Amino acid sequence: MEPGKGETKITDDQLLVAQSTIIHRIISIIGPFALKCAVDLRIPDHIHAYGGEPMPLPALALSIPVPLEKQPMLRRLMRLLSAQGVFAVQALGDSGVNDDGDGSIGYLLTPFSRLLVTADDGSPNMSSYVRAFLEPDMVKPMYRMSEWLTQEGANMNAFEMAHGGRNLWKVAQERPHMGRLFNEAMACKTRQTTAAAVACCPQVFRGIGSLVDVGGGTGMTAKMIAEAFPEVKCTVLELPHVVAAAPKSELIDAVAGDMFEYIPPAGAVLLKNVLHDWSDEDCVKILKQCKKAISANGGEHGKVIIVDIVINTLGDDPRKNEMGLLSDVIMMTGLGGKERDEVEWRKIFSKAGFANYKITPLKGGPHSIIELFP
Template sequence: MASSNGRKASEIFQGQALIYRHMFAFIDSMCLKTIIELGIPDIIHKHGQPITLSELVSILHVPPARVGHVQSLMHYLSHHRFFESVRIHEKEAYALTAASELLVKSSELSLAPMVEYILDPTLSASFHQMKKWVYEEDLSVFDISLGCSLWDFLNKNPAYNESFNEAMARDSQMSNLALRDCKLVFEGLESIVDVGGGTGATARMISEAFPDLKCVVLDRPHVLENLSESNNLTYVGGDMFKSIPKADAVLLKWILHDWTDKDCIKILENCKEAISSNNGKRGKIIVIDMVIQEKQDEHKVTELKLLWDVAMACVLNGKERNEEEWKKLFMEAGFQDYKISPLTGFLSLIEIYP
């Protein structure tokens, strides 16, 4: 049977399911936040083997009336592969998966600080301003909700700034895991500047892998306070929109997606200036960022990239870009050539040449 608009009932029901799935999507985030706050990944990790529901609720001191609710939470997250449901002595038990291992706080690759930062209610509540954001030129959801940009908010609130830096440092560990297999990118370089490099997680990894490579981290002065330098790792407080220290190469990891095209061109022009006339060498810019490739990527990967695109637009008036959009930026900034290589499941490594 067709409805009055000509669609089959099955199509309408599929539309309803899609609406409801997105309507409740915020609960996905809250489930993720809850298991981190309860320390469930850490409990299973410390347990050393899959844990039964009775063992888990006993450790958590869950009231008897809430045991079934915890089971619902674990069942849902197991369905989404945050946990693996197994049987032990005829009882259901839960084991860690690759995703939940990344939520163990003691892990070198833990992304728990990233989740806690993104889902902080003061920041995440700003997305309720998206309707107003659509009509307000040049304002982000933070400008509307908090009365200032994200960067100004972080400058004024040291606790949030510390949380942000920790989140970015943890994310850098994931990029570093991939960069360890990209040694050719850094071979032949004598110096490199990590622009917007935060507390130096990525630069530290590069400096340790290449002891003869001089690494400099450029970031806002207050970000760099009390950081320890080494023989080939130093920190410089400054503004990438004004100048960048001279070097053979400049690294821009997850920087350009924060900014408008006009701002990106200015940053790239300053990068070009930094690598020019450096002992006659042909310098390069190394960009780690997303490249939207809808025809090549799996559907879920494209979905993630497009979701990030919306998030960057809302939070910073930035954007994720496809190859044509990247190429346009590079050419307008005066570069002649570039090369895109895969890095992680959704990030690419782009080498740009003057």
């Protein structure tokens, strides 16, 4: 093809690189599905149960179990996942790391797969995240993105288009399996972020007296805050079906309701990974309810604590930046929400009647903590 006006001629070498980049990017979709297969087969659990020794392929195949004729295929799956850092391989004899499937190598967990081991106490782990986000119901809207983008009207997101007009929360309510996976995925993801928030910014939570975690899922974040700051009385406000399915805890109260209608009064309202689910107009409505809740608390003015991505605090780290941008497209197609930069945040804060805010980026991930004052 001849270059267009203003385009420079592309060399054959550049075309070769471009072609392999396209192919690499497209077949990379296999990585997440291979990971899901390993999670579905509980391979991290089997290796963990082997007691810290490298687990040979035949032993792994036996414990899954995988029939003898499929063992060569299991070896190939493990070879890919090991090359991607999900598992580590170690030679069992003197022949070096020779992955010929005869049991001469063993598999070990890496920090990556350690996070996929099911905890003894049954608490959620990142395997729920892998499974929840690769559920066919979650992937479906991706096939409708171009159709959705070219259709007139902004009243429906791609998820709703793919699910007969029902939004994610409705589908999660109707399909308990998906709802449970989603809530577990959120609970697990929140552990690291909440631990980072508590460690980096204890002053954000000290002295607030009471806190309502709005859209707080099954209560993981509220429990962690109640444990770290026993003087703070923590409550979760959630949709009724989420409250009904959440484990009961003496540390926190749970209130079933709708954040667009009412938020119980408290010294602070927490919105963690909630506002990015919603349009600017909806965020303003939620924040106005938050303002009422913190103002009604004995007449004192408290604060709103937001944990979400702030696009322009992601710095030069390409991984953080890409996570922010990928998450933005997920919010756009999945919920009609968005990841925001500081200017976009400031606009909704001021429309909801908040005068001041302070942003503190959290270590190790793309999130920031935003304190919002009336």
